[in-house]
Amino acid sequence: MVSLTLAAAAYPIDQLADWGAYAAKLERWVAEGVAGGAQLLVFPEYGAMELAALDPATMGDLAASIDTVSALLPRIDALHAELAARHGVHILAASAPRRDADRRARNAARLFAPNGKAGVQDKLVMTRFEREQWHITGGTPLRLFDTALGRIGVVTCYDSEFPLLARALVEAGAELLLVPSCTDSAHGYWRVRVGAQARALEGQCFTVQAPTVGLAPWSPAVDENHGAAGIFAPPDLGMPADGVVALGAMNVPGWTFATIDLADVARLRAHGAVLNARHWLEQPGAAPLPAVEVVSLR
Secondary structure, X not given: OOEEEEEEEEEEOOOOOOHHHHHHHHHHHHHHHHHXXXXXXXXXXXXXXXXXXXXXXXXXXXXXHHHHHHHHHHHHHHHHHHHHHHHOOEEEXXXXXXXXXXXXXXEEEEEEOOOOOEEEEEOXXXXXXXXXXXXXXXXOOEEEEEOOOOEEEEOOHHHHHOHHHHHHHHHOOOOEEEEXXXXXXXXXXXXXXXXXXXXXXXXXXXXXXXEEEEEOOOXXXXXXXXXXXXXXXOOOOOOOOOOEEEEOOOOOOEEEEEEEXXXXXXXXXXXXXXXXXXXXXXXXXXXXXXXXXXXXXX
């Protein structure tokens, strides 16, 4: 048994008055996740954009709001690291735009371990909104995080809709794929959910989708958010027939919990009714896979 309890957030974007309000919110969410027994807490894509409200003079300006949040990243990360250590849990922080030395912004998800180590996975493939309005740039490399919980990959939102990214992580040993998401319509939510479930099927692994939810009319970045948190598995022996391990209510804030056994990944890859992971290369024209950097958070 390699039992692991997960918590996937359906996270509301709030207009926060100050840093203290943000810290109190995050501390409350982490405490609630831990109280539910979670060892890994998964927050959504672009959930950090609520921090743009801390500068009322610029929060309505898209480019300025990106800079505001990017400047706060060291402080955000320090808070997550402290909470992970305090509660003895792993936390995938809500992703945030990071303004790099080349002045380009990249969408960064950060995974914090309770031992003080952390890893960063930039989103690789940008949506039209990110390219054309946000001017967010794809990052590299693709990383696999070797943790005390298991081998974890992150395919942020749109990245989950491109099978070669997840496949490269599976080939590198991923047992669990985290899918933080931020979608402004039910169509977008379902695209990511279908992607998350397809990646679970292909890779014979577990996937976790954590979305932003609710309305934030003050924000030009994350003004409308639709989704439901979910934990998915391959629909195979011993797993739910529809592949849905746990599913939250649509557009309702809160945690969705599930306890999984990562030993099921090895079992299904070896003895499943189908062997999708093993048979991948039998597809005509199976493409070369992206390189994966393995990062130890142990």
